[in-house]
Amino acid sequence: MADLFYFPLFILILTCIFSVSSLNPQVIKEKILWERNGPGEVTEFRIPLLIQVPTGDLLAFSEARKYSGADAGAKFIAMRRSRDGGDTWDPTAFILNDYYSVPDGTNLGTVTIEHETNKLILIHTFCIHHSSPSCLNGTGENPTGLYMVTSSDWGYSWSKSVYLGDRNPLLKGIQYNPGPGYGIQKKYEPNKGRLVSCGQGVTGLYCLVSDDKGLTWRMNSGILNMPQTGVLKTGDFVPGEVQVVELKNGTLLINARNQRTFHCSCRIQALSFDGGETFPLPQVTFKEELIDPRVCGSLLNYNDTLFFSNPFNAKSRTNLTLHWSTDSGETYPHYFTIHPKGSGYSCLTTIDENHIGMLYEKNDIEYISFLKIQLNP
Template identity: 40%
Template sequence: MAEVKLVVIVSVIVLVSVLPSFASSWRSSQRKVSPLLVEEQIIWLAGGGQGGVSSYRIPLLSRTPRGHLVAVCEARKYNSGDAGEKFLAIRRSEDKGMTWQPLGYVLDDGTYFDGIGLGSILVDDETATMFIFYSHCPHFDKCTFSTTYVVNSTDDGKTWGQPVNITGMIRMHGREFETGPGFGIQKKHAPYQGRLVTCGHSSPLNRMITCAFSDDHGKTWAAGQALLSLPLTGRHKLGDFVPGESELVELPDGSIVINARNQYHYHCRCRIVFRSFDGGETFPLQHLYFDETLVDSAVAAGLYYHDGVMFFSNPANDKSREDMTLRWSYDNGTTWAGSYQVWPAAAAYSTLMMLHTDAEDSRFIYLLYEKGQKNAYSTISLAKISLYGEL
């Protein structure tokens, strides 16, 4: 395992950078995004009697190796609190999200308080294996340390193996690693083509951020450079630099863009964006900036890249969790060409996904998000959005 390198951000330095645009000759003829919500359905309903669960939170969405959809979340048994007993709930769709198989459970933490904490989901296309990462006791409630586990599926998400403890492989400067929430990637371009990468923050929560990676199809994992919060120790307050929950995408040049929660609103009530050119191992500070267009109240957001377009989802409100919005960019997030309001009322965590089984799939993007009228945690809902205004 490579030695973990630490980076400290000095608050007096203004870190504003712009991602270079990798424009190409086809852009002038590229179809322009014009979103249209064509279908929406509730995947999980809080208190809805599904397995006697109180609430559902932390939605994850992924395509499977065979081109189906899998949705995963925390099924919080007795209340909506973060540190409580949970199931790891799953539902699958084999008809592109039209219908969903009954609720199932990958894991059950029993009566252990502060048990399962999602987490991220990742697909290895070369081995047709799916991975789910989660933490045990991520809030240090009634325990002294947190552990990180991974479970995998080799049958398209139908069944899952036994959890494997990978904490010892990815500890960061003596701190444990909490992935996501969101999805990981398998790099399609050099450098490190084929590498599996997932990003997250440390425990205690949000002290630093890094990516974990594997070059042997998930047999072993290593942690990259840690991007530290400032201050690193002590109690944080408004205005401190504390990057948190993150999502990542790979660009055509092989670099990785990470979009992170700005927990205490350093510089702005917006997103932190940084970049890696070596497969998630380091994050050069000259490529870290704050995207003031992406207003945010500190929440886990969705990020996706496909065919020259970057998509981003979050509650586009700098003070409260409401107004779920989809944005798109033709220049890798340097500028944002447009936005589309998916839901005007209460909304919180979200994730984005597309299928790639045929040409028809490229017309739609799926948004799985926490949604309600006054309470954002009333449901987890799936929105199917036509990208070009076509049914």
Template identity: 40%
Template sequence: MARKHLAETILLILVLVYTVNFINANIDPSEVKILPVREQVLWTRGEADVHEYRIPVITSTVSGYLIAAVEARKYGSGDASNKFLAVRRSKDGGKNWEPQQFLLNDGPHVKDGVNLGAILTDRETGVVFINYITCGHNTDINCTASVHMINSTDEGYTWNEPVNLTKQIGNAPFAAGPGYGIQKQYAPHKGRLIICGHVHLTGSQCILSDNHGLTWRFNIQGVYTIPYNQTQKTGDFSPNECQMVELPDGSIMLNSRNQYHYHCSCRIVAMSYDGAETFPIPYISFDEALIEPACAAGLLYHQGIMFFTNPKNTKSREKLVLQWSFSNGTKWDNEYTLWPKLTAYSTLTAIPGYIAYEPYIYILYEKGSKEACESISLIIVSIDGSIL
């Protein structure tokens, strides 16, 4: 009997802790007022003798710092080309940014260099991970696709030597994100690290770690292409670049690029209820409100609201729009145009409001007037009208 009462007491404490966190992390829909309060270009084409900067990713650290990373494409615009990884850090909520660091110089003779995948903060250990792939485009017969992880144990001040994950996950051309990985905050598999992406010709899949990034493995079942592992064409089902979020019930929502416009020029959505181990077919759908020209997009769940960014256009990459939902994406309640001209990839982050109320989200995106990738810009958006 004593053990029963003890178990009930522990359960009650856990419920109360969860409830307090949940309340602190939400904002009443009536209080939402979207207001861009600051915008700053972090990278510009040609800066530091780099031809072009692309593929923005961003995360917040356990101390509330922001870390942004991009591909620094040295000599050309191609996905398969020579690159650095460029990283910048802000310690004051995005107001000021430290000079960029260049990491992972892949050398002048590499034909198929570094492609940035996802950034991830382990909020239990404080370690920040950046995932990337090399030789992912099959353009160089002298190299084989391999997935790597680089990490920082001091919130982006310094970075450790990369780890090649080939022995753990094989040499499948797994291209993460681009965007951010997550650490599960709720059961099942609380604490698990998850990075989702796609494998050429086979569809969306995730890599998982249950030991704080020491080892990684593929999940059991992804969202697979139709036809599977074959050359694809317009009209085929082909989930591609993706971003996932965890919802308060512990489920995972995976929102993917619809590469060949199967069913619609809109996003593919898949749900997992077992910590991203599987994405069963009955839980795969299309969000016809989220139209797209086939492009990477941003997704974030913060303060009880789901946010989404992409070029809201079925034909071309232009007009970056922020949409938000109070019902976990079952309906999109409103939208705000952030940039009316050319744009491409975007990503979002926030400083978690588990304890204190945090009214800002951070949107990092590719921006241009004549071409979509002339710069990488950061917009700080207040979600309740607060001014910095």
């Protein structure tokens, strides 16, 4: 009886291993969502965010930079919606507008689903590139720093921006860039239900966490730059733009930009065992197989397979590639070339049991394009 019991179990395990390791991804649909100097008062679209909400809709976000492609300057935050897995998309809606007289405007952030209250939380910054402690946005003085807008109907309507420093004085005036990408809500202990959104500060990489469903946020101890004094130079340890995922044992894994090419032209990876409170230095590693030209990449945990996307080139933002790991990020032996030419930031999300989605900057940021990727034929 024991042999009869274990034999089917062995076959099931073997089948699962085979099906994951034999993935054969292919792009089955591409749709350009935004174009440089296209219709409307926008010079360039940048910083793609993509998320699937519980209704199944896909929401795509970008910075609509009004007068130039620079990080600073006036912007809209643009959004488009797909109700059919990325096959068709609604027209662009502008959900934020920092007006016209602002010297430094709004920048994306992270988008996070709070599942207990069915709320969508978009964290963004305001005026973090400007030397003044506040910026004029056309309606009065708004403090520099972190803000959030929320939606209780999955993006059809949005709240006014809330300054996170008003709810936690320790966040007032900080220079911190969330993501860009998506935040997560922990499914497992420790700290089940916690919201986690990671990003880059002046002195290192940090995560914002919320244990009250996104009402208030605080910052963890992070991973500090080395050195902490003086002008940073090539070869210094500076973790940059970052994406966090949760593994099935409750561990948080982050994959970050290696801003000053410390050790290699590759990605930084780190683990947290306490819900994002700390990332111990012994758990900080360098993924030499994930060659990277210092750019924002994306990471997705899809049924315990980790997918990672970036321009797979040590020196230039070209050769957008999808990598995947079947051993919780220990190795990334599998990869698939998406776009061999110019490519920049990207963001991954799930669609269904056999498809994932990617939003990326294409052809030297001429377009922001959506891809529907089939994992197996």
